[in-house]
Amino acid sequence: MILGKLRMAVGWAVAAIAVSLWLLSCTYTPDQKFVTPIQPPPSHIVATVDITSPDLGDPFPLDWLTVFSLRVGSDKPIRQVGVKVNGRQVDPGNPAGPVFPNDSKEVRFQLNPNDFPDGVHEVVVTISLDTQSGSLLNKLGGEYYLLEKKFNISVNRALPNLTPFTVGMENGFMTLRWTVPNERKLDYEISTYYLIPGGPNFIDRKIFSNESGTVYVDSGFVGGNVRYHVAASNFANRNFYPAVEKKLSPVKFLFQTDANKAGTISWLQTVPHAIVTLVNSEGSRTVPITQEVLLADTLFLGDKRTYRVFLHRNGYAKQTFDTTISISSHPGLPVFRDVKMLPAQSKLMVMGQSNTYRLSIPSMTREDSLSRHTAGSPALQLVVSENAQHGVYMHPNGGPVLINPLNFSQRQSFAPYVLDPFGVGRVILTNGLSSVSNGGLLGLSFLYNGATTGAVADITADLNVDPYAGVIWKDSANAAMPVFSPNGQYFIIKSRTRPFDLVYHKNGSSWDSLGQMPTGAKFFRGGSSTEVVSIGSAFVDVFDVGPPPDASGNFHSLRSLNYMSFFGGQNVVQTNYDPVSQSFYVETRDARNYSTLFIYSITSFSRFAKAKAFTPPSVPNTVKHIYTGGFHFLSTGFVESIP
Amino acid sequence: MRRFITLLAFVGLPVIGQSQDWYVTASGTYTTNSMSQLKTIQESYVALTGLPLQTLTSFPPYWGFGVAVGRSFNERYSLGLSVNYTSTGGRVYYEDYSGSVYSDQILEALSLEPYLQYRIIDSPVWPVYVSLGLTWVQTNMSFSEVVSIGGQSSKDIVKFHSNNFGLKPLLVGQRNFGDFFLQASLGFEIQLAGKLYVNGTDNVMTTPSGEPATAQWTGLRAGLGIGIFIRGKETDQNK
Numbered sequence: 087m088i089l090g091k092l093r094m095a096v097g098w099a100v101a102a103i104a105v106s107l108w109l110l111s112c113t114y115t116p117d118q119k120f121v122t123p124i125q126p127p128p129s130h131i132v133a134t135v136d137i138t139s140p141d142l143g144d145p146f147p148l149d150w151l152t153v154f155s156l157r158v159g160s161d162k163p164i165r166q167v168g169v170k171v172n173g174r175q176v177d178p179g180n181p182a183g184p185v186f187p188n189d190s191k192e193v194r195f196q197l198n199p200n201d202f203p204d205g206v207h208e209v210v211v212t213i214s215l216d217t218q219s220g221s222l223l224n225k226l227g228g229e230y231y232l233l234e235k236k237f238n239i240s241v242n243r244a245l246p247n248l249t250p251f252t253v254g255m256e257n258g259f260m261t262l263r264w265t266v267p268n269e270r271k272l273d274y275e276i277s278t279y280y281l282i283p284g285g286p287n288f289i290d291r292k293i294f295s296n297e298s299g300t301v302y303v304d305s306g307f308v309g310g311n312v313r314y315h316v317a318a319s320n321f322a323n324r325n326f327y328p329a330v331e332k333k334l335s336p337v338k339f340l341f342q343t344d345a346n347k348a349g350t351i352s353w354l355q356t357v358p359h360a361i362v363t364l365v366n367s368e369g370s371r372t373v374p375i376t377q378e379v380l381l382a383d384t385l386f387l388g389d390k391r392t393y394r395v396f397l398h399r400n401g402y403a404k405q406t407f408d409t410t411i412s413i414s415s416h417p418g419l420p421v422f423r424d425v426k427m428l429p430a431q432s433k434l435m436v437m438g439q440s441n442t443y444r445l446s447i448p449s450m451t452r453e454d455s456l457s458r459h460t461a462g463s464p465a466l467q468l469v470v471s472e473n474a475q476h477g478v479y480m481h482p483n484g485g486p487v488l489i490n491p492l493n494f495s496q497r498q499s500f501a502p503y504v505l506d507p508f509g510v511g512r513v514i515l516t517n518g519l520s521s522v523s524n525g526g527l528l529g530l531s532f533l534y535n536g537a538t539t540g541a542v543a544d545i546t547a548d549l550n551v552d553p554y555a556g557v558i559w560k561d562s563a564n565a566a567m568p569v570f571s572p573n574g575q576y577f578i579i580k581s582r583t584r585p586f587d588l589v590y591h592k593n594g595s596s597w598d599s600l601g602q603m604p605t606g607a608k609f610f611r612g613g614s615s616t617e618v619v620s621i622g623s624a625f626v627d628v629f630d631v632g633p634p635p636d637a638s639g640n641f642h643s644l645r646s647l648n649y650m651s652f653f654g655g656q657n658v659v660q661t662n663y664d665p666v667s668q669s670f671y672v673e674t675r676d677a678r679n680y681s682t683l684f685i686y687s688i689t690s691f692s693r694f695a696k697a698k699a700f701t702p703p704s705v706p707n708t709v710k711h712i713y714t715g716g717f718h719f720l721s722t723g724f725v726e727s728i729p
Numbered sequence: 730m731r732r733f734i735t736l737l738a739f740v741g742l743p744v745i746g747q748s749q750d751w752y753v754t755a756s757g758t759y760t761t762n763s764m765s766q767l768k769t770i771q772e773s774y775v776a777l778t779g780l781p782l783q784t785l786t787s788f789p790p791y792w793g794f795g796v797a798v799g800r801s802f803n804e805r806y807s808l809g810l811s812v813n814y815t816s817t818g819g820r821v822y823y824e825d826y827s828g829s830v831y832s833d834q835i836l837e838a839l840s841l842e843p844y845l846q847y848r849i850i851d852s853p854v855w856p857v858y859v860s861l862g863l864t865w866v867q868t869n870m871s872f873s874e875v876v877s878i879g880g881q882s883s884k885d886i887v888k889f890h891s892n893n894f895g896l897k898p899l900l901v902g903q904r905n906f907g908d909f910f911l912q913a914s915l916g917f918e919i920q921l922a923g924k925l926y927v928n929g930t931d932n933v934m935t936t937p938s939g940e941p942a943t944a945q946w947t948g949l950r951a952g953l954g955i956g957i958f959i960r961g962k963e964t965d966q967n968k
Contacts, residue, residue: 094957113837114791116820120783124825223827223878225780 127217127229134159135213135235138192143269145206145238148199149320150271150295156193156235162215165230167193170210171202171239199241199321211235243322246270248300251316251330258358260307262314262330264300272318276302280405281311281331289404306402308357309336309409337362337375339395341382341413349382351393351411363396382413386680387699388709388724390414417723418450419443426470426477427666427715428491434717435491437468437479444494447717448727456494472572472612472665473524476545480516486530488545500545502556507535514541514557520567521610523574527558531567538565540579542597559597571610572665576600576631578608578618587620589631589641601635603627604643611688612665617644619663619670619688624650626661626670628688647691652684659711663688666715673711679703681711683718685728695728752807754797754912756954760815763945764788764836766936771819771834773937780830782821788836791817795952799846807846811862814839815946828878833871838946840866842897856903864895864918868944870925872934888928891944895920899950912954920947 139155140146158164169176176195193213214230223229251264266272273295279286290306304312311333317326337353344350351364353375360375366383373380375397383391391413398406419425419436420443426435427447434445442456442465465479470491477491478500490496503511517538520529526546531538541560549556559568564582568590571577575592586602604627606620616632620643627643635641649661649672659673659681671685679702685695697718701709710721718726768787775782793816799809815838822831844862870889876882899916922943925934934942 092959112792114816114818114835116786116818116833116835118785118820118822119824119829119831120785120822122781122823122825126826219827220781221825221827222780222823222830226878228878229827 124220126221127219127224131160131162131215131231133162133215133231133233135211135233137235137237140271142237145240147268147270148197148202148239148241150273151196151198151200151321152271153194153196156211156213158191158193158213158215158233160215160231160233162218162231164191164193164213165216165227166214167195168212169195169197170212171197172207173210197239202239202241204241204243206238206240209237209239240268242270243320245272245318245320245323245325248316248318248325248327251314251327253314253330253332255334255357256303258356260304260312260332260334262302262304262316264316266300270320272320274302275317275319277315277317278304278307278405279313279315281313281333286313304405306399306405308360308397308399308402308405309334309407310405335409336360336407337397339409339411341385341411343385347384347386349385349391349413350379351382351395352379354378357397357399360397360399365394365396366391385413385415387415387697387718387726388417388702388720388722389700390702415724415726418725419445419719419723421723422719422721423466424468424710425712425714425719426468426491427717428470428474429666429715431474431492433474433491435468435470435477437465442468442479442489442494444491447715450725454494456489456497467519469519469522469528471522471524471526475524476522476526476528478519478522478528478545480519480530484516485513486516486519486528486543486545500543500549500556501553502543502547502549503553504534504557504560505554511554514543518567521570523570524572525574527570527574527577529568529570529577529579531565534560534562537562540564540566540568542568542570542577558595569608569610571616571631572612573614576610576616578603578631580605589618589635591631599639600631601639601641603629603641607661607663609663609665612668621661621663621670624648626686626688626691645689645691647686649686662712664714667713669694669713671713675701681709683711683713685713697726697728699724750801751959752799752801752910752956753959754799754811754954754956756795756797756912756914756952758793758795758813758815758950758952759790760793760817760838760946760950761790761948762788762817763947764817765945766940766942767819767834767836767944769936770934770942771821774832775821778830780823782823782830782832785820785822787819788817788834790948791815793838795954797844797954797956799844804851805848807848809844809846809860811842811844812840813842828876830874830876832874835873836868836870836944838866838868838893838944840864840895844897844899846901854905856905858901858903860899860901860914860916862897862899864893864897864920866893866895866920866946867891868893868925868946870944889925889934890928891923891925893920893922893944893946895947897950908958908960910956910958912952912956914950914952914954916950918947918950920945922946 136157138157213233217224217229246267248264248266253262275293277291278289280289313329313331315329336357339351339353341351355375361372362375363370363372364380393411395409396406420438422436422438424437432447434447436443443452444454445452465481468479470477474491477489478486480486485499485501488498488500501513506512514532516530516532518531522528528543528545531540539560539562541557543556544558547555566580568577568579577590578587581588585605587605588602589600590597591600606622609619611617616630618629618631620627626647626649628645629641630644656674659675661672663670668688669685671683673681673683675681681699681701683697684693686693699720712719716728718728793814795811795813797809797811799807801807818835820833842862842864844860846858846860848856848858850857868891871886873886875884895918897918899914901914904911922945924941936942
């Protein structure tokens with residue numbers, strides 16, 4: 087029984103073991119799969135690779151460590167980039183690298199010429215594009231499109247010749263040009279100097295790198311004398327080239343005046359984008375160069391103005407072009423001591439320092455000149471008869487010289503004799519002239535017995551016949567000179583004893599005392615008039631010596647004007663009478679040495695003109711300011727018409 | 730493991746043969762587990778590859794089997810020793826026209842369990858028992874990775890092992906048919922899990938957070954079995 091059960095148990099156990107062994111083979115075993123039904127990408131796509139930077143030549147001159155940029159024309163992103171030079175891989179760890187895609191469309195890498203010997207080398211760039219299939223192989227990097235770009239580089243450690251350099255203005259900018267062979271890309275260092283008195287003045291140094299351009303524009307230059315020093319270098323060497331220079335005046339400034347003598351400074355814009363600063367003694371003004379005009383000062387007769395003009399571009403103050411403009415009115419005449427107008431003949435007599443000239447007016451063209459009127463010393467005075475028949479000039483301590491104002495070839499010395507107190511005949515030594523009549527009677531003074539003596543001389547007398555016939559009247563006790571009427575019938579002379587001026591009238595060969603009038607500078611009005619203009623320190627009076635004086639011998643003023651009442655507080659320099667225009671004028675002078683003539687009619691005493699001039703005190707002699715016959719004169723040689 | 734089971738069966742036969750109150754049970758089991766760490770490792774693996782791998786299975790409950798030998802000492806108590814085997818696994822997988830890649834993680838557990846059984850319903854036909862067992866569980870795990878692209882494939886396998894100890898209470902219902910009986914059990918096993926070592930090394934598998942990974946077999950246990958009484962004399966069990 088037991089044996090039977092044991093057999094059964096063993097049987098069960100064997101069965102259980104067999105079942106267990108079978109069950110052990112039923113270990114959990116996953117067998118599911120996840121299959122994605124994506125499709126393979128196309129085997130070929132259209133894609134391009136263009137080198138966008140630098141601008142490649144073939145071969146490209148690799149003069150510096152250079153970054154190359156490539157643009158990939160494809161809608162597929164870049165996965166990987168490889169660069170080989172002469173078959174050698176350039177990897178990120180190599181100094182010639184790194185290689186990297188900058189974005190999905192651009193590749194950049196750099197090459198260092200130091201890594202290559204001189205010569206031409208082939209560069210191969212391989213670019214793999216993502217297929218974007220999303221497949222397992224794609225994700226593991228084994229599925230891509232391959233692009234390839236080849237080009238050559240040349241390495242040359244030696245620097246090329248860069249001549250010739252040319253320099254000049256182009257479109258208003260100073261431009262330096264040169265040539266470089268083989269499109270070499272060099273570093274340039276250009277130093278700018280301005281050549282000024284005292285030596286070159288350093289302005290600026292510009293350095294630009296890895297340039298294939300062969301032009302340098304000096305944006306700050308607007309004018310002057312400039313010098314450029316040029317140095318070029320590549321990764322291995324550096325060369326200096328001969329300096330180039332250019333001198334240029336950028337703008338021609340023109341000073342003009344209008345009818346009112348208001349001045350403007352104008353110019354033509356030849357350099358763009360510049361500003362002009364005008365500086366004078368009163369300040370400065372700055373305008374853009376495009377304005378092309380600036381109001382300046384009023385330029386009076388004999389005036390001289392100096393302006394400094396600065397021209398520069400904004401941001402380039404060191405390259406300012408600095409020039410000085412001196413403006414002066416044009417002297418149409420030589421420097422003179424005196425002028426006499428011959429209105430009937432439209433002539434002007436000008437007595438200069440050495441010569442006397444005759445000019446036609448109003449053109450002021452020179453007709454004739456009388457040279458060597460100087461006899462050891464300059465002539466001092468010139469008197470001319472109203473009818474232009476007689477002219478006389480004199481030297482100090484010398485005799486008068488007679489000239490024909492209309493014919494300078496007729497000239498002769500006039501040397502009459504007088505008997506001294508001891509009865510000895512002596513040639514007169516003239517030291518002053520006053521006037522000469524149309525008939526040749528000359529008011530003068532000369533030294534007589536050591537004293538200045540007023541006298542009347544007849545310059546028409548033939549001294550060859552009688553050397554004593556020349557002096558027809560003298561007052562040895564009176565140093566004043568007689569002033570003649572144009573017709574020679576009257577002269578006036580200051581009394582030697584009383585505060586009057588004495589009027590004499592010709593009576594045959596003698597002179598009768600006609601009367602007296604208050605003292606003052608005396609002028610016959612001119613022409614056939616017998617009126618006498620007397621200019622005192624405050625008044626201008628007009629007398630008439632034609633009618634007889636009163637019973638006491640006094641002539642009375644016909645018209646009188648207190649001209650000083652017009653010039654209170656002003657510096658009145660002179661008051662004078664011009665018989666040509668029959669007007670008198672008052673000269674005032676301000677602190678800046680501007681002199682103004684106020685011109686009045688002698689008949690109405692109304693002011694009809696005004697003339698202003700610059701009368702500098704620094705000239706050798708005091709500048710004479712004259713008005714006669716409608717013209718305004720300065721003894722420094724300036725003349726203008728007064729309308 | 731298979732050698733161990735075979736050895737155990739042959740060692741038990743003389744004991745059975747010398748006793749009248751022995752019984753032998755063979756059963757099929759259904760085992761659940763947590764395996765939360767291995768699930769995390771599986772997810773991490775998918776993420777680390779960067780490939781569109783799909784998790785197709787992740788350590789599901791699975792069938793197993795076991796053999797138990799026991800002996801009754803009186804009307805209520807019996808002692809026994811059981812051997813159980815179960816397995817589970819995971820798979821991540823991707824395949825397209827260009828190839829496939831997948832990874833399988835297979836775990837096998839063989840446990841040895843001495844247990845104490847107590848009859849709570851004393852019925853000659855439908856007795857009901859409760860049992861409490863102490864388990865020693867050895868786990869073997871293989872972690873394989875297969876890549877097949879362009880007609881070429883490669884496979885890498887790394888193997889691990891670990892030892893767990895557990896406590897397993899069961900409720901057992903039984904139907905007696907003379908010397909045979911059918912048995913159904915339901916219970917829970919809680920384990921203290923040991924580290925998974927790379928075979929032959931002291932290296933351990935770690936979770937993404939760096940903690941040592943374990944085979945977490947803790948879970949429900951259900952079984953259906955068939956057994957036979959081996960009686961040396963009449964006992965109360967089948968009176």
